[in-house]
Amino acid sequence: MAGVGFELKRLFRARTAAGHIKAYSYSAIVTTGPFALLTGMVLAIQMLFQVYDAGLDESAVFLGAVVYSFVFSQLLSCGFTIVLTRYLADCLTVQHYRDVTPSMFGMSALLLVLGSIASLLFFWGKPLAVELKVLSHLFFSLLLMVWVGSVYLTAVKKFKYLILGYLSGVLISFGLAALFLHTAWLPPAAGALFAMDVGMGVLVLFFFLYVTSCFGLPRDGMIFAFLPYLGRHGRLFIGSFGYTLGLFLPNIIIWQGPWGVLIHDTFLYAPRYDVVVFYALLSILPLTTMFVVKVETHFYERYAHYFGAITHGGNLHMIEDARKDLLYVMWFELRQAFEFQFVFTLVFLAFGNYVLSFAGLDYNSVNMFNVMIFAAFFSGALQVLMIMLEYFDFQSGVWRIGVIAAGANIVFGIISLWIGEKSYGFGFFLATAIALAYSVWALIRFGRGINYYVFCAQPVFYQANAGIFYTIANFLYGKDLPDLERMEKA
Numbered sequence: 001m002a003g004v005g006f007e008l009k010r011l012f013r014a015r016t017a018a019g020h021i022k023a024y025s026y027s028a029i030v031t032t033g034p035f036a037l038l039t040g041m042v043l044a045i046q047m048l049f050q051v052y053d054a055g056l057d058e059s060a061v062f063l064g065a066v067v068y069s070f071v072f073s074q075l076l077s078c079g080f081t082i083v084l085t086r087y088l089a090d091c092l093t094v095q096h097y098r099d100v101t102p103s104m105f106g107m108s109a110l111l112l113v114l115g116s117i118a119s120l121l122f123f124w125g126k127p128l129a130v131e132l133k134v135l136s137h138l139f140f141s142l143l144l145m146v147w148v149g150s151v152y153l154t155a156v157k158k159f160k161y162l163i164l165g166y167l168s169g170v171l172i173s174f175g176l177a178a179l180f181l182h183t184a185w186l187p188p189a190a191g192a193l194f195a196m197d198v199g200m201g202v203l204v205l206f207f208f209l210y211v212t213s214c215f216g217l218p219r220d221g222m223i224f225a226f227l228p229y230l231g232r233h234g235r236l237f238i239g240s241f242g243y244t245l246g247l248f249l250p251n252i253i254i255w256q257g258p259w260g261v262l263i264h265d266t267f268l269y270a271p272r273y274d275v276v277v278f279y280a281l282l283s284i285l286p287l288t289t290m291f292v293v294k295v296e297t298h299f300y301e302r303y304a305h306y307f308g309a310i311t312h313g314g315n316l317h318m319i320e321d322a323r324k325d326l327l328y329v330m331w332f333e334l335r336q337a338f339e340f341q342f343v344f345t346l347v348f349l350a351f352g353n354y355v356l357s358f359a360g361l362d363y364n365s366v367n368m369f370n371v372m373i374f375a376a377f378f379s380g381a382l383q384v385l386m387i388m389l390e391y392f393d394f395q396s397g398v399w400r401i402g403v404i405a406a407g408a409n410i411v412f413g414i415i416s417l418w419i420g421e422k423s424y425g426f427g428f429f430l431a432t433a434i435a436l437a438y439s440v441w442a443l444i445r446f447g448r449g450i451n452y453y454v455f456c457a458q459p460v461f462y463q464a465n466a467g468i469f470y471t472i473a474n475f476l477y478g479k480d481l482p483d484l485e486r487m488e489k490a
Contacts (some may be wrong), residue, residue, distance in 0.1 A: 034150065034166045035285075041170040042066055044178045045192050052181040054188035056265075061128075061189040064267025065136040066196070067274070069250050073143040076118065077111055078244040078413035079237035081151050086233050087226045088151065090484040091222070099225045099482065102217040104152055106223030111144040128266040135193040142200035149207030152178040165206040173199025180435035222477055231467035236390070242402020243386060246409040246435065247379060250428040251277060253413035259421065264332075273424060276365055279356065279488040280372035283348040287341035291384050299333050303391065304327040310454065319451070327447050330388065338381055345377045364421060371425040378432035389446065394453065404437040453454075 042063075049059040084107050091100055119137040126133070147430065153162040173196045180191030251274055254260070259270040306322040308314070314322070349370060356366050382405065389397045412427035446453060473481055 021130075026051060028071060029202075037163075037166045037170045038070075039168055041173055041196070044085065044174050044194070047425040048181050048190060049177055049192070052188070054181060058260075060263045060478060061132065061212065061267070062192045062371040064263045065132065065139065065189075065193060067269055068267055069136065069140040069326075071114070071251070073140055073147065075241070075244055075248060076115060077144050077147045080111060080230075081147055082236050082240040083229050083233050084148070084226060085151055085483070086236060088230045094484055096482060096484060097215050098220070099222055100152070102221075102223040103226045104217035105218055106226065108145050109223065111148065112141055115144050123161040123223065124267075126264075127206050128264050131190055131191075132193065135190060135197060138197045139193060139200065141207075142197060142204055145204045146200060146207070149204060149211070152182075152211045153166070153207060161206075161210055161364050165203050168206060169199040169200075169203030170298060195469050223479065224476060225481060227473040228467075228470040228481075229350055231469040233395065235395035239386065239395070239400075239402035242399070242404075242406040243383065246402075246405030246431060249406065249409040250413050250416075250425075250431075253410075253427075254424060255416055257421070259424075269274055272365055272428035273481045276356070276369045276372055276425070276426075278349075279352065280376040281379070282370060283345055283352075283373055284341065284376050286344045287337060287380045290337045290340045291435075291450065295387075299326075299329055302329045307454075323450060327450070330447070334384070334388070341377060341380065344448050345373055349373050364424075368425040371429050375425065375429040375432050378429070378436045382432060382436045382439055385436070385443055389439070391452070392446060392450070394442070394446050397439075397446060401435055401439050403440065405431065407463075408432075408434045422472060 019434075044061065046063065048054075049062070084103065085406045088100065091097065091103075116137070117138060123133045123137070150162065153165070160438060176195035176198055177192045180186050180195055181188055185191065185239065186194060251270070254270045254273045255268045257270070259272050260268050261271060262268050302322070302325050306319070306326045309322045352369055353366055356369055382401070386398055386401055389401075408431035409428065412431045414427075416423045416425075416427035
């Protein structure tokens with residue numbers, strides 16, 4: 001995120017209202033732009049189904065394929081991408097650029113194999129038409145590569161190209177979908193899915209071409225040199241997967257209840273619940289924007305100053321002053337970000353009831369929205385606190401939060417399903433509240449003992465991870481396998 005920080009500091013340096021507006025706008029585009037574009041693409045294509053009177057059945061098949069692809073591609077990739085982010089950060093820090101592009105190809109290949117297995121198991125024996133299965137699987141696979149490619153463009157600070165790539169893919173998808181629905185060359189669902197496959201394919205190609213233009217093509221075949229990081233930083237994997245699983249588990253559990261709708265005996269989802277959750281999660285986008293602004297313009301300076309005092313020979317007095325300054329700014333900026341988001345939550349709460357009523361949702365769904373919007377607030381705050389712990393590499397706290405989030409959502413989700421539809425939403429609310437409470441406690445505990453964790457919680461003697469992933473990588477590459485954590489900066 002350093003590239004974001006540099007740009008934001010430049011904009012804030014103007015000390016004018018226009019400069020501040022530009023800074024917040026820049027942050028919003030970088031952080032929420034891809035989500036907004038992809039979401040807008042799906043909603044726009046759904047509107048095209050209504051414009052061309054394509055039929056509710058075709059629209060439902062399309063939406064089911066898209067929802068499943070988005071949800072399960074994120075579930076499958078989230079743990080791998082956060083570990084990949086750590087690996088890529090180490091590569092760039094020590095200027096070991098040789099393995100940047102190979103790791104992109106290697107991670108993409110790994111996720112494609114796992115995704116193909118998952119798709120085969122899911123579609124096996126399902127009555128859905130073969131062409132729809134193929135197009136759905138292709139969209140799912142392309143999304144996996146999109147999530148991988150986004151990591152690299154973010155890491156190299158090419159945020160404009162990131163947004164440009166997403167915008168190009170979205171426009172191509174929408175244009176082709178309109179063409180296919182207008183001409184009826186393909187059945188509506190197949191045509192829309194094919195259009196999105198082409199658009200996402202262009203996006204993936206854009207990402208891969210840009211990364212290879214920066215770092216070159218793989219030359220030595222070491223595309224799986226990142227594998228030891230999956231073992232060395234497995235707690236990051238668990239934390240990210242647990243949080244993402246906890247985010248989607250309530251939906252998956254509700255799908256199994258009376259609100260579940262089965263499309264072509266293949267896709268099971270609950271539109272009454274999913275729509276409410278979608279609108280509730282939209283309310284936390286301001287928090288993401290504010291958090292990036294606050295962290296990158298204020299917190300990171302103190303963060304760098306504290307660790308700079310440690311690594312560059314600062315005395316005890318200097319380190320202690322830097323520590324106090326760091327913790328004060330951290331809690332101050334977090335409090336401001338949460339207060340800012342809470343105001344937006346109240347605004348969404350006030351207007352959401354009217355909007356959802358006009359959208360045709362019933363009384364129970366509107367009431368559920370009132371609960372879900374605070375659950376979304378807790379979920380956004382939880383993600384922010386996990387990122388703060390990742391800043392300090394407090395991985396033991398991160399993985400525990402992930403486990404708590406997933407476990408609590410399983411328990412309360414099943415209880416909500418057993419109680420009945422009047423309790424829908426409360427399970428997610430209670431689970432995120434518990435996980436958030438633990439994350440606050442974990443950050444407070446870490447802050448109080450930050451000097452201990454920095455100085456005393458490190459291994460006395462360095463040992464390369466000898467787990468299964470290191471064994472595989474060592475078998476593949478032997479002595480040529482680089483150890484980034486012991487490598488000097490080039």
